[in-house]
Amino acid sequence: MKSMVTPETRQEFVRNFHLAAEQLRNGKIVFASGMKSVDSLRKVRMLPNRRIDFLSVDEMARLHVNMTANFQLEEEE
Structure with a gap:
């Protein structure tokens, strides 16, 4: 079982x-x-400059989007 790839930037x-x-x-x-x-x-908000307001991102949202990205990576392999 591979560990989840987390974003670095x-x-x-x-x-x-x-x-x-x-x-x-x-x-x-x-x-x-x-x-x-x-x-x-x-609850995730966008800032006026169209960037994501990280103060509105909670743990559940963060885990969900990272999990989704990891599933996408597995499909591409």
């Missing part, structure tokens, strides 16, 4: 958020009603 972290958002829009990820991940992702 802000750019990688933002990329993970965009990957997760794209998969949600395309219907590749569906949440059961009442899932905390959905609430956490909805």
Whole structure:
């Protein structure tokens, strides 16, 4: 079992958020009603300069987007 690859830069972290958002829009990820991940992702705010406000990212949102990015990497291999 491989360990999860975590982002090392802000750019990688933002990329993970965009990957997760794209998969949600395309219907590749569906949440059961009442899932905390959905609430956490909805609370993530964008700054006026279109960057992610990291103060609005909680642990659940961070874990979800990193997990999504890791699944994407596994599919590409």
